[in-house]
Amino acid sequence: MPPKKNNNNSKKGGKKQDDDDFDTLLAQAVKETKSDAVKNHKNNANHNKSDENNAQKYKSYADKDAVVPSKADHPENPYPPAVEGGKRQTWPEPTLTIKEQFPSGKGFPAGPEMPYTEEMLKVIANDSTQRVTSEEERAMKRASQAAQLEDLREAAEVHRQVRTWAHSWIKPGLPLIYITDKIEKKLNELIVKDGIVRGQAFPTGISINHCAAHFTPNHGEDEKIILEYDDVMKIDFGTQINGRIIDCAWTYAANEVKYENLLKAVRESTYEGIKQAGVDVRLCDVGAAIEEVMESYEVEINNKVFPVKSIRNLCGHNIAPYFIHGGKSVPIIKGGEQVKMEEGELFAIETFGSTGKGYVSEEGDCSHYMLQRGMEGIALRSDKAAQLLKHIQKHYSTLAFCRKWLDRDGQDRHLLYLNQLCDSGAVHRYPPLCDVRGSYTAQVEHTIFLKEGSKEIISKGEDY
Ligand SMILES: [Co+2]
Numbered sequence: 001m002p003p004k005k006n007n008n009n010s011k012k013g014g015k016k017q018d019d020d021d022f023d024t025l026l027a028q029a030v031k032e033t034k035s036d037a038v039k040n041h042k043n044n045a046n047h048n049k050s051d052e053n054n055a056q057k058y059k060s061y062a063d064k065d066a067v068v069p070s071k072a073d074h075p076e077n078p079y080p081p082a083v084e085g086g087k088r089q090t091w092p093e094p095t096l097t098i099k100e101q102f103p104s105g106k107g108f109p110a111g112p113e114m115p116y117t118e119e120m121l122k123v124i125a126n127d128s129t130q131r132v133t134s135e136e137e138r139a140m141k142r143a144s145q146a147a148q149l150e151d152l153r154e155a156a157e158v159h160r161q162v163r164t165w166a167h168s169w170i171k172p173g174l175p176l177i178y179i180t181d182k183i184e185k186k187l188n189e190l191i192v193k194d195g196i197v198r199g200q201a202f203p204t205g206i207s208i209n210h211c212a213a214h215f216t217p218n219h220g221e222d223e224k225i226i227l228e229y230d231d232v233m234k235i236d237f238g239t240q241i242n243g244r245i246i247d248c249a250w251t252y253a254a255n256e257v258k259y260e261n262l263l264k265a266v267r268e269s270t271y272e273g274i275k276q277a278g279v280d281v282r283l284c285d286v287g288a289a290i291e292e293v294m295e296s297y298e299v300e301i302n303n304k305v306f307p308v309k310s311i312r313n314l315c316g317h318n319i320a321p322y323f324i325h326g327g328k329s330v331p332i333i334k335g336g337e338q339v340k341m342e343e344g345e346l347f348a349i350e351t352f353g354s355t356g357k358g359y360v361s362e363e364g365d366c367s368h369y370m371l372q373r374g375m376e377g378i379a380l381r382s383d384k385a386a387q388l389l390k391h392i393q394k395h396y397s398t399l400a401f402c403r404k405w406l407d408r409d410g411q412d413r414h415l416l417y418l419n420q421l422c423d424s425g426a427v428h429r430y431p432p433l434c435d436v437r438g439s440y441t442a443q444v445e446h447t448i449f450l451k452e453g454s455k456e457i458i459s460k461g462e463d464y
Contacts, residue, residue, distance in 0.1 A: 001202050001236055001247055001400070002213050002314045002350055002443075003325045004360070004433060026243075026322060029196055029397050070095050078164050078462070083107050092168060094161050097192045098154060108153035111448075111458040120278040121453070127280050145344060149449060151244040152346070152458050155201075156447070158191045159239045159246050160461040167463060172229040172254045177217040177404075179227065180204040183237060191239055196397045201238030201245040202324055203368055203402035207432065208233050212311055212352050212360050212441040215432040216367045218403045229254045232262065234443045240399065243321035247348040248459040249445035258301060262353055262442045265297035265308040267464065269351040270444040273316065273330065274457060279343045279450050286341075286349075287315075287331030294332070294353050301355065301440070309358030310351065311435065319346045319447065322398050323373070345450050356439025368430035369418065370400040375426040385420040392427065400430065 068074075072088040079089035086101045102108060116124070166183055183204055193199040207215040208231050217223060227233060236249030251266060253259040272293040276286045290310065297308040316330030318341075328339060332351045341347065369392075376393050380386045391411055392401065406414045421427040435441055447459045 001205060001238060001249075001324055001348070002352070002433075002445075003317050003329060004313055026397060029394055032195070032394060068092055079161060080109060089161060092165075094165050094186065094190060096190075098158050098161075098190055099192055102154070102157075105154075106150060108150065108157050110149075110153055111156065111456045111460045113454045113456055114274070115454045116278045120281065123280045124278075141344070145449075145451065148244055148346075149456070149458075151241040152246060152447070152449065155191070155239040155241045155244060155246040156248075156458045158187065159237070159248050159459055160463075161190055162187050162237075162239075163235075163248075163250070164461065164463065166235070170227075170235075170252055172227050172231070174227050175217075175223060176206045176208070176225045176227060177219075177223045179235075180206050180216055180404075183235075187237070187239065191241070196243075196322075196395065196399065198241050199239075201240035201247065202400035203237075203405070205234060205236035205249065205368075207236075207434075207441075210356060210437050210439045210441060211363070211432050211434040212314060212354070212443065213433045214368045214430045215364070216402050216404065218365060218367050219407050222365075222367075227254075230258070232259055232440045232442055234441070236443065236445065238324070240322075245319050245322075245324060245346075245399075246447045246459050247319060247324060247350075247445060248447055249350060249443050250464050251442040251444065253442075259299065259440065259442070261297050261299040262308060262355065262440060265294055265299075265353040266351050266442045266444045268297075269294040269310070269332070269353065270349055270446060273332070273349040273351060274446060274448055274455070277330075277341060277347060277349060277448060277450070277455060279341060279452075281341050282338050283328065283330055283341065284334070284336035284338055287336040288334035290331075290351050291333045294351060297353070299355060299440075306355035308353045308355065311354050311358050311360055311441065313359055314350075314352045314433065316348050316350045316445070319348055324348075324370075324400060341450060343450055343452060346447060347450070348445055348447050350443060350445030352441055352443045354435045354439055354441040356435035356441070358435070360433040360435050360441075362431040363434040364432045366429045366431040367402045367404070368400055369402070369422070369427050370430065371396065371398050371427055372425065373398055375424075378424055378426045380420065380424060380426075382417065382420055385417040385424075388414055388417040389421055389426055392421075 070090040070093040072090050074091040077091035082088035086103050089096050191198050203216040207213050233252045238245055238247045251263055269290045273286050273290045276289045294310045299306050310332040312333045318326035318328040320326035371392050422429050449456045
């Protein structure tokens with residue numbers, strides 16, 4: 001999920017004060033989640049009801065689904081073998097929760113490690129700020145990173161299992177909302193959704209063709225949008241455990257031949273970004289390397305050749321607990337900031353290629369929203385708006401949410417009050433970001449963690 005570059009977030013009050021307020025509110029929300037088991041159960045019942053409605057609505061698609069029983073020893077099971085004491089995930093549909101597969105709550109598969117280059121290690125060695133003085137500090141740092149990584153690897157394993165399954169049934173002819181609902185239902189099931197402690201990190205982006213990001217269907221007109229054979233579709237969804245977020249996306253095109261080079265351009269550019277990332281590396285250098293790879297591609301569509309351009313006002317970003325955008329941007333063009341990456345930071349490396357102008361603007365109805373840090377307690381004239389703000393704070397905290405989820409929560413007829421919250425500055429809108437009409441855009445994204453001597457590509461799978 002990308003931030004738009006040069007996005008001036010209005011800040012209110014001192015940062016330290018905001019941090020304290022936020023921590024208190026977050027602790028409160030987590031506590032409520034934990035003590036609300038009964039209510040959560042009721043909410044799950046509501047989900048099931050809306051799932052039933054959807055099942056009715058999209059029955060014609062469900063009928064075409066395979067009726068092969070799911071089992072662990074299915075010959076084509078793509079999931080990893082069982083760990084000691086746990087069960088192996090099933091196929092053709094994953095039916096076991098991550099907790100059934102890893103009952104000890106540990107030992108989740110790590111992502112591949114990529115060591116820093118000689119050159120990077122030399123820079124790190126010469127940077128006195130990177131040196132931790134005492135052995136004790138070093139041990140504490142390692143322990144804190146290990147705890148974070150456990151949550152991140154668990155969230156990443158759910159991401160991989162959900163998307164591996166999604167690859168098996170996504171095809172032209174399906175309504176976009178059928179795809180997002182099916183992914184989200186499975187995600188919540190596998191991760192064992194628990195308020196804001198475990199669940200989805202942001203709405204499922206399902207942006208088509210010239211739209212690069214931040215589209216997910218709202219209920220109503222959007223439900224009529226069907227995936228077409230010639231569409232290029234970016235699927236961008238996130239998982240989170242204890243606020244530790246995995247942000248990971250790919251591009252699907254049924255007409256693989258037509259868009260082969262566009263898809264290759266973003267895949268190679270993202271891998272180049274991952275290769276360049278490291279402790280003490282300047283963000284501008286990552287951006288320059290990405291752009292060079294991206295622009296080495298061209299794509300021929302309907303007998304016309306287009307250069308592939310990096311979308312210059314989209315970028316990767318660092319991730320903080322419960323904040324998808326931690327404040328640093330990883331540009332995908334040259335000329336970016338000289339700010340450096342640091343040890344212990346989590347980065348979403350994502351690149352966007354386009355056959356259009358390489359620049360996105362906001363277009364169409366908004367579906368993505370997010371509560372702004374420090375704005376939870378803002379005074380509102382309308383009681384209904386205040387109630388909605390409380391609901392958002394409790395169920396999503398500062399994680400992004402979408403209108404469809406508010407409907408599902410029973411907050412239908414929310415638009416007027418949601419708009420009031422946006423006008424007051426408590427909630428921000430993140431409308432679809434699109435290049436010019438008629439163009440095609442693609443994206444690949446992974447989440448990586450910067451350790452002492454190497455980086456871990458936590459969300460990497462066999463698919464991408
Ligand atoms: Co992202």
